[in-house]
Amino acid sequence: MDGHSVDRHSxxxxxxxxxxxxxxxxxxxxxxxxxxxxxxxxxxxSLSRAALARLADEPSALDALLADRTVVVHEGRQEAIAELLDLLVTFDLFFPVIEP
Known part of the structure; x- marks a missing residue:
């Protein structure tokens, strides 16, 4: 997460x-x-674990998941979800994860 530019987001x-x-x-x-x-x-x-995993892997899927009501915003700002997802940072693994 690149959260240094955010005071609070929940x-x-x-x-x-x-x-x-x-x-x-x-x-x-x-x-x-x-x-x-x-x-x-x-x-x-509210969302399923599968939807959460998809959003972590593919944040751009949020609009589609909202449209088909896989993700439902009950209260607050719908934009807050996109803002939180925008803070996810991906990086290339430059080392072997598992050594024999």
């Missing part, structure tokens, strides 16, 4: 396939996760 996520709730907050360059939802957030969304 999203409540509700898993549509497990029923669990998660708070993801980015503040002062640090990503936090909690299952204790507290305080106002930028958005409240």
């Amino acid at each position: 999203v409540d996520g509700h898993s549509s396939d497990t029923g669990s709730a998660h708070l993801v907050e980015l503040s002062h360059g640090t990503l936090h996760h909690s299952t204790h939802l507290a305080g106002p957030t930028d958005a409240v969304v």
Whole structure:
């Protein structure tokens, strides 16, 4: 995550396939996760684990997932999800992940 330019950004996520709730907050360059939802957030969304994995791999899929209601924004700003995804950083693996 490239969160150094963001003071605070938070999203409540509700898993549509497990029923669990998660708070993801980015503040002062640090990503936090909690299952204790507290305080106002930028958005409240529900999505499946498969949709979350797809968004992590392909953030540009957000519009399609919103259109077919795979991702549903219940409260807050829909743009907050795109803003959080825009902060994801990808990099090439330049070393072997598994050594024999």
